[in-house]
Amino acid sequence: xxxxxxxxxxxxxEALRAGEAMEHIVxxxxxxxxxxxxxxxLAASVQSSPRVTPRAQARxxxxxxxxxxxxxxxxxxRRVAARRSSYGAILKPAGALFAVLLLxxxxxxxxxxxxxxxxxxxxxxxxxxASEDIHLWFVFDEKHEAEILLDQSNQRIDEIRNMVSxxxxxxxxxxxxxxxxxxxxxxxxxxxxxxxGLRARILIQAEEQEDLLVALWxxxxxxxxxxxxxxxxxxxxxxxxxxxxxxxxxxQPEDLLGGIQTISGQVxxxxxxxxxxxxxEVYIDGxxxxxxxxxxxxxxxxxxxxxxNGRGQALSLIGGGFLGGPETGAFVNGVVExxxxxxxxxxxxxxxxxxxxxxTYDIELGEYAQITVKTTEDGxxxxxxxxxxxxxxxxxxxxLTFEGTIEGDVNGSMSEWLIGGFQFGITESTVIDASxxxxxxxxxxxxxxxxxxxxxxASRVSVLASKTAADVVTVIGTFxxxxxxxxxxxxxxxxPPKDGDEPQAGxxxxxxxxxxDAGELNASGFFEIEATDDEGLVRTQGTISEIDGNRWxxxxxxxxxxxxxxxxxxxxxxxxxxxxxxxxxxGGNLVARYVRVLDHEPINNAFVDTVLPVPAP
Numbered sequence: 001x002x003x004x005x006x007x008x009x010x011x012x013x014e015a016l017r018a019g020e021a022m023e024h025i026v027x028x029x030x031x032x033x034x035x036x037x038x039x040x041x042l043a044a045s046v047q048s049s050p051r052v053t054p055r056a057q058a059r060x061x062x063x064x065x066x067x068x069x070x071x072x073x074x075x076x077x078r079r080v081a082a083r084r085s086s087y088g089a090i091l092k093p094a095g096a097l098f099a100v101l102l103l104x105x106x107x108x109x110x111x112x113x114x115x116x117x118x119x120x121x122x123x124x125x126x127x128x129x130a131s132e133d134i135h136l137w138f139v140f141d142e143k144h145e146a147e148i149l150l151d152q153s154n155q156r157i158d159e160i161r162n163m164v165s166x167x168x169x170x171x172x173x174x175x176x177x178x179x180x181x182x183x184x185x186x187x188x189x190x191x192x193x194x195x196x197g198l199r200a201r202i203l204i205q206a207e208e209q210e211d212l213l214v215a216l217w218x219x220x221x222x223x224x225x226x227x228x229x230x231x232x233x234x235x236x237x238x239x240x241x242x243x244x245x246x247x248x249x250x251x252q253p254e255d256l257l258g259g260i261q262t263i264s265g266q267v268x269x270x271x272x273x274x275x276x277x278x279x280x281e282v283y284i285d286g287x288x289x290x291x292x293x294x295x296x297x298x299x300x301x302x303x304x305x306x307x308x309n310g311r312g313q314a315l316s317l318i319g320g321g322f323l324g325g326p327e328t329g330a331f332v333n334g335v336v337e338x339x340x341x342x343x344x345x346x347x348x349x350x351x352x353x354x355x356x357x358x359x360t361y362d363i364e365l366g367e368y369a370q371i372t373v374k375t376t377e378d379g380x381x382x383x384x385x386x387x388x389x390x391x392x393x394x395x396x397x398x399x400l401t402f403e404g405t406i407e408g409d410v411n412g413s414m415s416e417w418l419i420g421g422f423q424f425g426i427t428e429s430t431v432i433d434a435s436x437x438x439x440x441x442x443x444x445x446x447x448x449x450x451x452x453x454x455x456x457x458a459s460r461v462s463v464l465a466s467k468t469a470a471d472v473v474t475v476i477g478t479f480x481x482x483x484x485x486x487x488x489x490x491x492x493x494x495x496p497p498k499d500g501d502e503p504q505a506g507x508x509x510x511x512x513x514x515x516x517d518a519g520e521l522n523a524s525g526f527f528e529i530e531a532t533d534d535e536g537l538v539r540t541q542g543t544i545s546e547i548d549g550n551r552w553x554x555x556x557x558x559x560x561x562x563x564x565x566x567x568x569x570x571x572x573x574x575x576x577x578x579x580x581x582x583x584x585x586x587g588g589n590l591v592a593r594y595v596r597v598l599d600h601e602p603i604n605n606a607f608v609d610t611v612l613p614v615p616a617p
Contacts, residue, residue, distance in 0.1 A: 009117045012036055016044060120159055120174035129177055142188050146198060149185040150205060153178055157209055164219050165359040172224035179231040182206070186238055199243035206243075208355070210235040214303055214315070215358045215384070217260045218429050229253035236315055239289060249286040251305065255313050258306030259428025264435045265463075267298045275314075277302050278434020278463065279443075281411060282312035289316040299435055306428050310415075329433055329462055329577070330373035330542035330555040333388045334584070336365055344382060346371050347538035348588025349557050351382040359385040373542065373555045380556060389448065389459070390478075390508070390539070400477035400490035401579070402447040402456075403569075403598075405470040410439050417461075419447060420473040421519045422492070425457040433462040436603040444468055446579075446598055451477075451491035464577075465599040466570075473521055474569070476510045476529070476579075476596070479503040487511075487523070497523045506532040508581075510568065510594065527566050529581050529594045538590055541579045543603070544572060554578075558590075565592040575602025 008029050015025045022040050026033050115124035115131060132152055139145045156178035160170055189199055213232050220228045233251045240247035265278015275284045275294065282304050284291045294300070294317060304312040334347040343350050344363070351371050353359075363369065363385065374383030389399040404420020416423050424447055437443055444466040449458045477490025487494045487502070489511055496502065503509045508530040513521040530537050542554035552559050552572070559582055561567070572578060576599040582590035 009036065012040055016040055119163060120171050121163065121168065125173060143192065143195060143198065146185045146188040146192075146195075149181045149188075150198075150201060153181040153185065153205065153209070156181065157212065160212070160216070161359070164216060165362060167361040169221040170216060170219050170224060170228075171221055172227045175220075175224055175227040175231050178209070179227070179234055182209075182231075182234060182238070186243075189243065203239060203243045206235045206238045210239065210315075211356065212358065214260050216360075219360060225257070226253070229256040232256055236287075236289070240287065247287075251287050251313065251315065255307050256305045257308045258310055260315075261304045261306060261312070261428050261430065261432070262301065263304055263432045264301045265299065265432070265438065266434070267294060267296055267300050269296045276438070277304075277314075278432065279411070279438030279440045280312070280432060280434070282314045284314045284317060288314040291317055293317070329460070330540075331370055332373070332538065332540050332556050333370045333390070334368065334538035335536055336363055336367050336369050339363055339365060344369075344371065344385065347540065347582070347590060348584050351380065351556075353385075354381045357382045357385065361385075361387055371556075375555060388539070389450070396453050398451045398478055398480070398490035400449055400451060400475060400492070402449060402476075403464070403468075403474040404445065404447070404472075405468075406439065406441055406443045406445055408441055410441070417458075419445060419461075421515055421521075422456055424449060424461075425455060426461070427457070430458050431460045433460065435463070436465040436599060437463045439463060442470065454491065462577075462598075465601045465603050467600050468569075471515045473513045473515060474510065474596075475513065475521070477508070479505060479507050479509050481505050492521070495520055495522045497525055499525075501526075503528050504531055510596065512568070527568065527594060536584055537593065538582045538584055539580070540582065540590070541577065543577050544574055547572065547574065552578075552592075559592050560589060561592040561595060565595055567595045567597065569597040570600045572597050573602060576600075577603065 012025045012029070016022065022037070022044060025040065026036050029036060115122075115128040118124035118128045136145055136148060139148060156174055159174050160178075163170060163174075185202060189195055189202065192198075210232060213228070213235070217228075230253045233253045233256060237247045237250045240250065263277045263280050263282070265280070268276040270276055270281065273283050273285045274281055276282075277300065282302060284294055284302075288294075291314065301318045303315045305315050306312055332347045332349060332351075336344060336346055337348070338345040338350075341353070343352050345351075346369055351373075354376070356374070356376075368388035368390070370384075370386050370388045371382045372384040372386075374381050402420065402422070402424075404422070407418040407421070410417050415426055417426055418424075432439060439445075439461070444464045446462045446464055447458050448460040449456050475489050475492060475494065477492070480488040480491065482488065483493060485496075487496050489509065494511055494513060495516075503526060507528050509526050509528050511521075511523050511526045513523050516522050540554065540556065540559065542556060544552055544554060546553035550560050550562055552561050559580060561572075561580075572595070576597060579596040579598060580592050581594045582592045585591055
């Protein structure tokens with residue numbers, strides 16, 4: 001398993017403090033042995049050296065002086081004083097030396113070095129940030145200072161990625177430090193309009209950071225929500241203002257208090273700054289990046305900020321087209337077979353890990369993961385790496401795929417929708433894909449959801465180009481057994497078919513049902529997709545770009561669909577989406593066992609040629 005050095009060092013320092021022998025610790029990480037040995041030797045020396053333990057009052061007073069001095073040196077007055085005389089140049093290193101002495105007296109020698117790889121959840125993280133500020137006090141050129149601040153800002157992003165990749169939530173301190181570095185860099189550039197290259201760097205960096213933080217909304221700790229809204233609003237406004245200018249209109253932190261949502265669909269004008277994206281109302285104005293290019297009838301993907309009342313303000317709008325356009329919802333879901341720092345192999349297919357890849361857990365070989373496919377100008381990459389939904393089921397929480405018809409006006413409520421006779425919770429994290437038609441009463445949709453003790457929560461709602469009758473409902477989930485005379489599939493009650501056949505307990509099944517007069521689901525048949533003793537089936541979803549005999553080409557590669565495969569839902573065709581469970585064969589070939597055709601007509605008539613993933617590194 002690939003581990004970053006900073007993560008390993010944190011664990012080793014904890015083990016050292018617990019009294020474990022240094023050589024035993026180093027032996028567990030042969031890849032980092034050389035670096036760990038020197039770092040742990042220093043930490044052990046610091047740990048064993050006599051320490052001055054100041055009184056709490058003295059320690060707090062020292063930190064107060066450091067903070068006050070840091071504030072004085074960061075203000076515009078520092079720059080003016082430095083220009084007027086050499087006194088500031090003398091005072092600057094003197095203040096830095098004084099701060100260093102305070103740090104040494106308060107924390108013990110060597111901790112500044114030991115804190116270099118500290119993560120935000122480490123006790124040494126505050127020392128690390130203070131050491132960075134002290135370093136800046138010795139920088140006399142403001143352009144160089146801005147460059148260092150931007151480097152430190154990127155380091156905060158690396159720390160956030162590191163924590164999220166280990167399954168940890170994002171704390172407040174790293175977000176506050178990120179915002180601080182960015183604001184100070186922008187403040188310097190505001191007085192230096194001639195630095196066009198540095199301003200371009202700020203714009204590129206702000207875009208990358210905002211995109212990442214928007215994707216990580218659900219990984220932010222509850223007590224860091226306010227800080228999160230501040231930093232995202234600040235990054236967005238930097239982009240609106242061109243890097244160092246002041247935006248004429250700005251997004252406020254309170255505009256993001258309700259969360260962030262992704263919506264894809266056709267654009268329609270409603271008036272007064274209000275637009276419909278796939279049937280969902282949002283505001284698109286001067287605060288929307290790309291908003292000036294909006295055209296009614298365009299299919300677009302919109303990143304929407306929700307306020308506390310659920311009002312949607314579009315942060316960015318991306319036009320139609322396969323590259324950079326509405327997400328296709330393509331993914332590969334299977335066992336992690338190989339992993340490097342640059343790529344991951346799932347279902348026999350390699351996916352590159354790029355700077356834009358979001359990894360939300362500590363990956364282990366042999367675990368089930370879901371790779372969301374992202375198509376870029378450089379080819380296919382992993383957009384998001386997360387645990388597979390069907391691998392996270394328990395006795396209380398069951399994953400399911402549900403296909404039914406929306407009932408009622410969904411615009412009146414963005415918290416709960418009635419679909420196929422069942423209430424599904426819609427949250428700020430629910431992805432809404434309406435690229436095949438508006439979200440409205442009577443629309444046919446596929447819902448990826450979990451049944452949490454009887455409450456259905458939708459993670460994704462996709463409108464389908466389907467002609468299926470409204471009373472037909474398809475449920476794909478785990479057969480839990482019987483409740484009286486009824487089947488229970490992922491927690492949902494279903495009346496069994498009359499032929500008397502029943503699936504194996506614990507099997508993954510697809511059940512075709514019709515709703516009765518009382519709203520009950522009457523099964524007309526089922527297909528056992530995966531038995532309890534099956535291992536390693538790969539679940540994929542994507543859009544067909546080519547059918548050549550038994551070979552189907554989708555965004556992530558090819559799948560063999562032989563005559564033995566069960567095909568349900570309709571006839572497959574180019575430009576239609578399909579959900580497939582496949583058996584992996586030698587050489588990475590996938591052979592379909594069950595295919596569910598989601599669309600009855602193409603949703604993308606101009607499907608471009610795709611670039612297949614890179615080969616094994």
